[in-house]
Amino acid sequence: MVVTIHDVARRARVSIATASRVLNGAETVRPDLARRVLAAITALDYRPNRVARRLRASTSQLWALIVPDFENVFFTRLSRGLEDVARLHDRCVFLGSSDDEFQKERRYLELALAERVGGLVIAPAEDDTDLSELIDAGVPVVVVDRPLVYNELVDTVISDNIAGGRLAAEHLQSRGYRKVACIAGPPNPTSSDRLRGFVRYVETSAPGMEVSAVIHGDNRFDGGYDAMGRLLMTAHQIDAIFVTNNLMTFGALKALAIAGVRVPSDLGVIGFDVVEFFQASGIAITSVNQDSRLMGRLAGERILSQRRPQSSRGQLLSLTPQLVVGESTPSRNVETTRAACQDGERTNADDVA
């Protein structure tokens, strides 16, 4: 029924060993025999059975990718990046969504083990997720998005979230905003770093600027919506807001729209990971963005390089996020021309360095 290396060998009138050698590109085969084998391969339309191959040579061509939620565009792009390098090297990637649930994550880790995967990329649900079994089994492991507490034996690819927060603060400063607030995520390293980078810059390097309020949300749409609502109750003086996550940014915008606060004339807004196709309705939102596809690619390349005998593990790759300027943070400086034709609620800008 299905054609095996045996059939190829017989048709080429060689042994299966020779056929195997040709398949694996060994140089030590007589050219005419090699040609016969290749002819048989195309004639029979033979494709090697990767399952058998994997069983034999424990090095697997199947990778696993475990993330909290593939519906989040950050992770889908990351997966595309990983897929890019996997395809180039003839690997395939199987997917697991953990929904940030310990149980599901565990389940997929066991599956990965049972499948004898040749590599694992994971955005761990907890910062102490136990990866030791995979690591002990010699599987290359790369942690993305969120660093692990114990990370000597894995490679890590993350964003410099502190720099991301600072970038947002710098931008708001340069555009002349003074009283700013922040809607941050839950107290995990990723969110905390973004907040910390933001606040630290304002406090140390932005004279005359001030973080009037910080509110925490759940990184989801509703969390941003609620946080913005609370913010509107308390701090009326702010002229700009930094939201540390894409979905919360939209929640906040929704709340602002309902409250009748206009962006950017009444309030400047800067978000995080607000990718282009979110920018469709309404004005383009200024945002600090991660290149998640690149992160996926780098993760894949780390997997590949870990295979090499005792290459250095424990490597940390930290990418710097990029500022993408939209229409939600126009300049508030008096020098600029654009500021003139906005509505009347604007105040004059303070002196800027």
Add this chain to the structure above:
Amino acid sequence: MVVTIHDVARRARVSIATASRVLNGAETVRPDLARRVLAAITALDYRPNRVARRLRASTSQLWALIVPDFENVFFTRLSRGLEDVARLHDRCVFLGSSDDEFQKERRYLELALAERVGGLVIAPAEDDTDLSELIDAGVPVVVVDRPLVYNELVDTVISDNIAGGRLAAEHLQSRGYRKVACIAGPPNPTSSDRLRGFVRYVETSAPGMEVSAVIHGDNRFDGGYDAMGRLLMTAHQIDAIFVTNNLMTFGALKALAIAGVRVPSDLGVIGFDVVEFFQASGIAITSVNQDSRLMGRLAGERILSQRRPQSSRGQLLSLTPQLVVGESTPSRNVETTRAACQDGERTNADDVA
């Protein structure tokens, strides 16, 4: 190093055959032996090698999912649905993005074959994609989103896109819109059906209503943007527009915003698959939506049921899309209260049945 069924058997002082029987739930094992085997399994923390198992019993626990673009939320949700049922049945799913390119799709199909997958779910790049190799190899195949021309040997799970188009037309009619336009996608079955359902309803069942213009785009943001631009040049009389795809809906909205056309006061808008987290900035867009997660689940269940000896293939599952009413299509009828406070460009509603 890694524990095999051999180790289990030795520790339980039985043969590997007995150990295997226990693992596979055979009834014909003496209880005390079975208990010893189970004890050994937990003691050694044994996990069966799925690779070896797959090689032996050709029935595979690995599925493949091939879609054009995993970044499209429609497909990510579909994949979550498939994953839901895969996890429940201890399968895993590997992913391939074809980018609608014939070559990439072909490549992933070969990979699926070489991996001896136990099932394939595919949104084919072409309507005549050749799946015969997989089918001949006995792999259950389910086609989603876009039907195949030759579909006797596969199951198909799609949306009733004609009904989706009709739904949009009915809604616009019931809200009192009269002169409507449509931005449709490229001339593939999915897009054509949505357009056809829309136009047909207007022409046959909506007296006084008229499709003033139809423009085709590329299903991407820019396509919607350009199409809306052209539409604004030509047809000034329309009071609502139907866009047959989510990304184009946003492109159109962007063009409208730039042109100073306000939604919904100047123009009603209804889209397709505009999911909730797109609804964040600006007003909520009325939309005809598919339940893509459900489609993924159904696809997975078809895979499972195809395994059963000579179950009926060629089955077609057609889901009806749902209307989600937002704020972009308020009623234009004089009877309603809301119509009163809109700006002056409105005309009085015609008589409605």
Add this chain to the structure above:
DNA sequence: CTGTTAGCGCGTTCAC
């Protein structure tokens, strides 16, 4: 340079 042979880990006939 080539062919024969031994497993990789598991499920499954066969005898017992």
Add this chain to the structure above:
DNA sequence: GTGAACGCGCTAACAG
């Protein structure tokens, strides 16, 4: 009811 032995398809030793 149980165990020994074979083979799934392939690669990597080893002889020749």
